[in-house]
Amino acid sequence: MALESIERSGVTHFPAHYSGPTLGEVGEHRAIEEIVTVAPSTRNGDDAAVLSHASPNSRAVATTDMLIEGRHFRVDWSTPEEIGQKAIVQNFADVEAMGARPIAALLAVSAPPHTPLSFIRGIAAGIAQRVGEYSAELVGGDLTSGDDLVLSVTAIGSLGGSRPALTLDRARPGQQVVAHGRLGWSAAGLALLTRFGRDGVPEDLSALVDAHCAPHLNPGRGVIARATGATSMTDNSDGLIADVGTIARLSGVGVDLDAAALAPDELLVRAGRLLDADPWEWVLAGGEDHALLCTTAGAPPSGFRPLGRVVRGGRDHDVTVDGAAPAYGHGWVSF
Numbered sequence: 001m002a003l004e005s006i007e008r009s010g011v012t013h014f015p016a017h018y019s020g021p022t023l024g025e026v027g028e029h030r031a032i033e034e035i036v037t038v039a040p041s042t043r044n045g046d047d048a049a050v051l052s053h054a055s056p057n058s059r060a061v062a063t064t065d066m067l068i069e070g071r072h073f074r075v076d077w078s079t080p081e082e083i084g085q086k087a088i089v090q091n092f093a094d095v096e097a098m099g100a101r102p103i104a105a106l107l108a109v110s111a112p113p114h115t116p117l118s119f120i121r122g123i124a125a126g127i128a129q130r131v132g133e134y135s136a137e138l139v140g141g142d143l144t145s146g147d148d149l150v151l152s153v154t155a156i157g158s159l160g161g162s163r164p165a166l167t168l169d170r171a172r173p174g175q176q177v178v179a180h181g182r183l184g185w186s187a188a189g190l191a192l193l194t195r196f197g198r199d200g201v202p203e204d205l206s207a208l209v210d211a212h213c214a215p216h217l218n219p220g221r222g223v224i225a226r227a228t229g230a231t232s233m234t235d236n237s238d239g240l241i242a243d244v245g246t247i248a249r250l251s252g253v254g255v256d257l258d259a260a261a262l263a264p265d266e267l268l269v270r271a272g273r274l275l276d277a278d279p280w281e282w283v284l285a286g287g288e289d290h291a292l293l294c295t296t297a298g299a300p301p302s303g304f305r306p307l308g309r310v311v312r313g314g315r316d317h318d319v320t321v322d323g324a325a326p327a328y329g330h331g332w333v334s335f
Contacts, residue, residue, distance in 0.1 A: 012149055014075055014116055023120065024113025028143055034121050035107070039128035041137040043104065049139035051104060051156070061100040061157035061165070065091050069149035073213070077198045080119045082214035084126025087153045089215045092134060093235040093290040095157035096217065099166040099226025104139045105131055106154040110146030123151070126214070134219045166226055166233035171251035171295040173312045175231060178304040180221045180292040183240055184264060184279060185211035187286025188271045195275060205271050215290050218303060225294050225301040233294035239287040241319050242331025247295065248310075248318040257308035259322045278328075284321075285328040 023031050043049050067073055067087050078086070092102040107127060111120065120143075127138050159165055189212030192201045201209050217235075225233060232251060234243050240262075248255045264272070264279035272279035294301075295310055319326060 080122025
């Protein structure tokens with residue numbers, strides 16, 4: 001979330017409708033049983049997950065990311081199912097951005113003892129939904145007591161075939177920059193939540209809130225892009241200019257984006273009008289949409305659309321829009 005950080009202070013207060021026993025009352029083993037019941041796996045071993053041996057000419061891909069209550073989500077804004085979905089998408093998007101196929105996830109949770117068991121079950125249900133969309137599984141994890149609600153997901157993927165992984169340093173002048181997924185919706189949703197809270201957002205703008213609380217990525221697009229000749233790829237997590245700029249810097253090139261291809265859609269324009277905000281800031285600097293951004297020498301892969309082109313480096317800016325410095329170039333940083 002590049003525009004503003006979610007803030008929370010004090011003890012986590014869960015919505016009243018998550019009633020029933022708490023983690024402190026049922027204990028660790030009962031809570032783990034609840035997670036496994038909701039998100040079962042045939043590969044979850046006694047002490048560690050047992051994964052199938054990778055097929056010949058393939059490599060394993062692994063990544064990890066954390067969500068901290070009050071920084072990455074709020075329990076009065078997001079349902080536990082949405083929190084679980086978000087945790088998977090932000091990790092599986094990183095696997096997809098390498099051109100790999102997600103196959104498994106591990107979940108570690110630190111939660112206060114007063115956390116309702118039903119809330120943890122909801123997180124597991126959201127995770128089960130998202131991993132199921134990828135034909136992947138939640139294969140294990142850890143649960144411990146802590147002062148704050150923290151989720152850490154480790155995603156494991158498989159990179160098949162002999163083509164190179166889609167690293168950030170292989171963009172070349174003359175290639176296209178293409179994208180799969182929406183840009184700016186998550187940041188607009190955060191801005192709406194910050195102003196109105198979950199219940200106060202106008203119904204006609206609720207899709208923007210959904211994009212922030214539970215982002216979605218069509219499974220398999222990273223694999224398709226790699227199979228059809230993409231060279232570099234990342235996901236839009238820190239902001240479009242920031243993430244495309246990383247590809248540009250590491251590849252030693254520049255990127256010129258097409259303003260017409262980036263123009264805020266009708267929903268973003270309406271939200272900007274309501275909030276007296278510039279929707280271009282959400283598009284260029286918002287982040288957390290987890291749209292896939294890649295470079296390719298050929299036609300855009302299926303499901304991708306052109307955003308601009310790779311040019312020779314040496315300009316004052318790594319990334320330009322219609323040849324000029326972007327109006328917004330900042331992005332999300334943790335410190």
